[in-house]
Amino acid sequence: MLRLGTRKLLDRSFTGMGVLSIVLLAAALLILLAPICLRGISAYVFQGTVEFRRVALEKFQRGDREELKREQAAAARARQPVFAALAAFKKDLDAMPFAERKKYKTDFAAVQDAVKDLLGPLPGEEAPLLMRSQYGQTRWDRAQVKIQQVLFAEDYDFSGGGLGRKVLKPRLEKFRGTKLEPLFAAIEKNASEMLRPQWTFYGRFLTDASHDAHFFGGIGPEVLGTLYLTLGAILFAVPMGVIAAIYLVEYARENRLVRVLRVCISTLAGVPSIVFGLFGLAFFINAAHLSENKSVLAGSLTLGLLILPTIIRASEEALRAVPATYKQAALSLGAGQWHAVRSVILPAALPGILTGVIISMGRAAGETAPIIFTAAVSVGKPLTLLQTFTQPTPALPWNIYNLCSEHVAVDEIRHVQYGMVFSLVLLVLLLNLAAIIVRARISRKLRT
Amino acid sequence: MNTAPSQPIVRLHDVSIFYGRVQAVHEVTMDFPRQQVIALIGPSGCGKSTLLRALNRMNDLVDGVRTTGRIELEGENLNQPGVDVIQLRRRVGMVFQKSNPFPKTIYENVIYGLRIQGVKDKSLLDEVVEKSLTSAALWDEVKDRLHTSALQLSGGQMQRLCIARCIAVNPEIILMDEPCSALDPRSTIRIEDLIDELRNTYTIIIVTHNMQQASRVSDHTAFLYEGHLVEYDQTDKIFTKPAQKRTEDYITGRFG
Numbered sequence: 001m002l003r004l005g006t007r008k009l010l011d012r013s014f015t016g017m018g019v020l021s022i023v024l025l026a027a028a029l030l031i032l033l034a035p036i037c038l039r040g041i042s043a044y045v046f047q048g049t050v051e052f053r054r055v056a057l058e059k060f061q062r063g064d065r066e067e068l069k070r071e072q073a074a075a076a077r078a079r080q081p082v083f084a085a086l087a088a089f090k091k092d093l094d095a096m097p098f099a100e101r102k103k104y105k106t107d108f109a110a111v112q113d114a115v116k117d118l119l120g121p122l123p124g125e126e127a128p129l130l131m132r133s134q135y136g137q138t139r140w141d142r143a144q145v146k147i148q149q150v151l152f153a154e155d156y157d158f159s160g161g162g163l164g165r166k167v168l169k170p171r172l173e174k175f176r177g178t179k180l181e182p183l184f185a186a187i188e189k190n191a192s193e194m195l196r197p198q199w200t201f202y203g204r205f206l207t208d209a210s211h212d213a214h215f216f217g218g219i220g221p222e223v224l225g226t227l228y229l230t231l232g233a234i235l236f237a238v239p240m241g242v243i244a245a246i247y248l249v250e251y252a253r254e255n256r257l258v259r260v261l262r263v264c265i266s267t268l269a270g271v272p273s274i275v276f277g278l279f280g281l282a283f284f285i286n287a288a289h290l291s292e293n294k295s296v297l298a299g300s301l302t303l304g305l306l307i308l309p310t311i312i313r314a315s316e317e318a319l320r321a322v323p324a325t326y327k328q329a330a331l332s333l334g335a336g337q338w339h340a341v342r343s344v345i346l347p348a349a350l351p352g353i354l355t356g357v358i359i360s361m362g363r364a365a366g367e368t369a370p371i372i373f374t375a376a377v378s379v380g381k382p383l384t385l386l387q388t389f390t391q392p393t394p395a396l397p398w399n400i401y402n403l404c405s406e407h408v409a410v411d412e413i414r415h416v417q418y419g420m421v422f423s424l425v426l427l428v429l430l431l432n433l434a435a436i437i438v439r440a441r442i443s444r445k446l447r448t
Numbered sequence: 449m450n451t452a453p454s455q456p457i458v459r460l461h462d463v464s465i466f467y468g469r470v471q472a473v474h475e476v477t478m479d480f481p482r483q484q485v486i487a488l489i490g491p492s493g494c495g496k497s498t499l500l501r502a503l504n505r506m507n508d509l510v511d512g513v514r515t516t517g518r519i520e521l522e523g524e525n526l527n528q529p530g531v532d533v534i535q536l537r538r539r540v541g542m543v544f545q546k547s548n549p550f551p552k553t554i555y556e557n558v559i560y561g562l563r564i565q566g567v568k569d570k571s572l573l574d575e576v577v578e579k580s581l582t583s584a585a586l587w588d589e590v591k592d593r594l595h596t597s598a599l600q601l602s603g604g605q606m607q608r609l610c611i612a613r614c615i616a617v618n619p620e621i622i623l624m625d626e627p628c629s630a631l632d633p634r635s636t637i638r639i640e641d642l643i644d645e646l647r648n649t650y651t652i653i654i655v656t657h658n659m660q661q662a663s664r665v666s667d668h669t670a671f672l673y674e675g676h677l678v679e680y681d682q683t684d685k686i687f688t689k690p691a692q693k694r695t696e697d698y699i700t701g702r703f704g
Contacts, residue, residue: 253511325548329610332506333561333617334538343564344550 033425040422043415047140048200050075051120055135055216060208071196076123078193083123085183086112092179107174111150111183118146118187119194131212132412138216140197142412150187205419213379214403214416219423221382225296225393226365226427228383229375232300233307233364238357240304241311242346245353248312249319250341269309276306277373284374296388299375299395306370307360314356318349351443358435362428368397378402396424457482457621457651458503463517463527465498465507472498474675475517480621480668485643485652487666487683489659491698495675496655500623503653504540505533521621538565541619545626547606549598549613554581554590557598557609561617576616583649584612585642604635611642615650622646624654628661640665659699663687671695 002010050071057063093101093108112122120136121128128134137143153171156164172184187194208218252258280302284290290298322345330340368376376398383393403417404410456479465473473495480486488496498507505526507513519527526536538561549557558577559567567573577594581587586608590601598609607627614622624643628636643652643665656662662669663683670680671692679686679695690696697703 323548325544325546326550328506328509328544329548329550329613330560330564331509332504332537332542332544333564333613334534335560335564336534339564343560348551 036418036421036425039415039418040425042141043419043422044203044205045199045201046415047197048202049136049138049140049143049195049197051136051195052138052200055138055211059211059216060204062204075194075196078190079119081186081190082115082119082183082194085180085186086115086122089175089178089180089183104175104178107153107171108180110153111171111175111180114146114150115183115187118143118150118191132215132409135216136195139415140192140195141415143191143195143197147187147191151184206423209382210379210416213407214413215409219396219399219416219420221380222394222396222399222420223423223427224382225376225380225395226397226424228296228388228393229299229303229371229395230361230365230431232296232388233303234357234361236301236304237308237311237360241308241356242315242353244308244312245315245319246341246346249316250337250345265309265312268305269313272369273306273367274369276302277370280305280370281373291390294373294375294377294392295390296375296383296393297390299371299392300388302370302374303364303367306367307364310360310363311353311356314359315349315353318352318356319345321352322348347442351439354435354439354442358432358439361431361435365428365431366397366424368401371395371398378406396420396427400424455482456480457522458653459518459520459523460499461518461520463499463502463515463519465495465502466514466516467498467510468512472675473502473672476672476677478670478677478680480651480653483647483649483651484667485647485654485665487662487669488653488655488672489657489662489669489698490672490678491703492657494672496670496672497625499672500625500653500655501542502527503621503623504537504542505531506542508533538617539619540621540623541614541617542623543607543610543614543625543627546630547603547610549601549606549609551597551599553595554598554601554609555594557613558616560613565617580612580616581609583615583646584608585638585645586612602635604631604638607631607635607639608642611639611646615646619650621651621653624652626655626657629657636661659687659701671698673698 050068053063053068053071057065057068089108093104096104116122116133118136121134137146148168151170151172152168153174155167155169157167158164170184172181175181175184202218205218206223207220209220210217248258248262252261280298284298284301285294290301326344326348327340330344331337335343375392376395377392378394378399380392380394383391400417400420403413403420407413458480460476460478460480463473463476464471476499488500490496498513501507502515502519503521503526507515515527517527518525521536521539525531550560552560555577556563558580559573562573562576578587578591581590586605589605590609598606601609607630611622611627628639631639640661643654646652647667654662654666666683668681669683669686671678671686671690671694673694679690679692681691685691686695687699690699
């Protein structure tokens with residue numbers, strides 16, 4: 001027997017440990033979620049430049065044409081000295097003797113490229129092929145980086161030996177005394193007049209199509225693709241899972257076959273998702289020819305298989321938790337087995353079943369590996385419902401990975417990546433919230 | 449019904465019930481008279497509930513239960529394959545030990561039996577609800593909240609609701625498996641009064657542990673002991689002049 005004091009101490013330390021672990025968990029969640037949210041929000045709320053408004057008008061037909069025209073005129077006036085300096089220096093450069101020209105040529109090209117990056121194509125220049133070269137910086141935070149690139153050249157200082165140290169050298173030094181000199185001062189002082197940053201709320205980021213590999217626009221196709229895949233998986237897995245659970249709980253007799261079946265379901269729940277992806281590719285696409293190539297249909301079915309064990313398990317638990325007296329009462333009143341299940345047992349088990357569906361839904365929305373093989377592409381248009389049977393789609397989880405690992409200019413589109421992560425988290429939260437509300441409603445209806 | 453009122457409604461002939469290899473009921477032969485209350489008494493585990501559940505085939509739900517012998521309802525053997533169990537259970541209703549209303553409204557609970565038969569006529573349903581609840585002596589207490597959840601009722605009210613639900617399908621027989629064992633004395637008295645009124649319309653077979661209850665409500669009493677029917681007679685006789693020594697010992701509280 002423990003002494004009373006010892007027992008109390010043990011009790012208290014256990015409570016303390018419990019509280020501590022919950023606090024730690026909450027802190028970890030906060031540390032994880034806070035940066036995601038903060039950076040993610042920057043995809044929606046940021047300082048947009050006049051270039052952003054140009055894209056909005058020209059590619060999405062949004063905004064006031066006249067207003068933009070005035071703004072562009074003002075911006076052009078501010079940019080004029082920059083372009084003038086460039087043109088004047090170019091003229092001088094062409095007239096220089098070869099040796100002298102060689103001294104400036106590379107650096108001048110670098111300045112000119114940096115300016116084009118910042119402000120868009122030079123006046124009178126033929127429209128570039130790539131859309132990303134047709135516009136200047138749309139976001140003020142990115143513009144600041146570009147301004148630095150105009151003003152400073154990256155160089156390496158080898159005085160310390162070894163690989164050298166990265167240093168920034170003002171380009172001004174090189175061009176001091178030339179006709180290019182005023183350009184640097186103009187950019188440094190007047191960049192904000194040239195680009196006219198304005199706080200912008202870009203809510204349509206969630207639904208806009210993307211242009212030129214996510215350089216412009218939003219994540220509409222990805223969001224839509226994720227919704228299609230999730231709903232498809234749920235549509236496939238929920239009826240099948242619930243029916244399987246009803247069979248296992250209400251109809252199956254305890255025999256060897258059923259026991260084997262249960263073990264199989266448990267095993268299925270533990271199979272790595274990448275294996276499901278491979279299976280989906282091998283079975284739905286290669287063997288069953290559901291679609292010529294990757295498709296939303298194949299992806300949905302694969303995701304459905306992935307969440308099937310979870311749904312069966314949760315539904316089984318929920319059905320078992322229904323008091324046996326309900327079934328007895330229903331049967332004693334002359335209900336058939338199926339009737340008793342449908343009218344009494346299933347409604348009573350519904351909150352539990354929905355919990356399983358909620359968890360699975362979050363899982364299906366965020367699962368990446370299965371759709372790599374079966375449904376996901378990096379770039380695509382929003383699909384219509386009919387196209388989901390034959391066409392692959394971009395989807396948030398896959399594109400988050402794809403953008404930060406395989407994109408040509410990862411640094412330029414960080415905000416899109418974070419926006420995607422944020423939107424995915426938000427989407428899953430919203431899906432869960434909706435399901436939780438539905439569940440609470442049903443529970444309340446049952447109990448009161 | 450073409451049978452004369454004097455004819456028993458249910459006849460058991462040589463009924464034995466097995467749980468796997470264990471025999472719970474031994475060759476019981478007895479008749480249940482029409483529109484009477486018959487009490488089955490006996491110590492725990494004597495097989496009285498098992499026997500009761502054989503009458504509406506609720507034993508089918510338990511794996512490994514086997515019933516032999518003839519159980520005749522209106523001359524028709526219901527212990528054979530091919531009997532429509534659903535039809536049978538509509539004729540033989542049941543009230544359980546623990547009240548078990550569905551997590552639905554009071555109204556939906558009462559009409560459940562009719563709903564599953566496909567009755568949709570609103571006025572008919574309303575009528576049945578009022579009639580059944582009135583018969584179950586619950587109407588006055590719940591008529592203003594028919595569409596609230598049945599789970600908010602008190603224990604005694606819930607049990608009366610279960611009786612109302614049972615009589616809503618208009619059965620010929622009502623089986624009651626210790627219907628008052630979870631209720632307080634006041635609710636018990638109300639249920640007993642109710643049984644007293646229902647005997648005019650229905651045949652009631654009630655399993656009870658409560659000797660006083662058996663003597664108060666029943667016309668006939670059967671004493672079962674270890675699966676055997678020891679004695680079955682008019683209730684007055686069982687409680688005043690039992691023919692068997694074991695019956696006397698049990699009802700006087702010498703064992704059980």
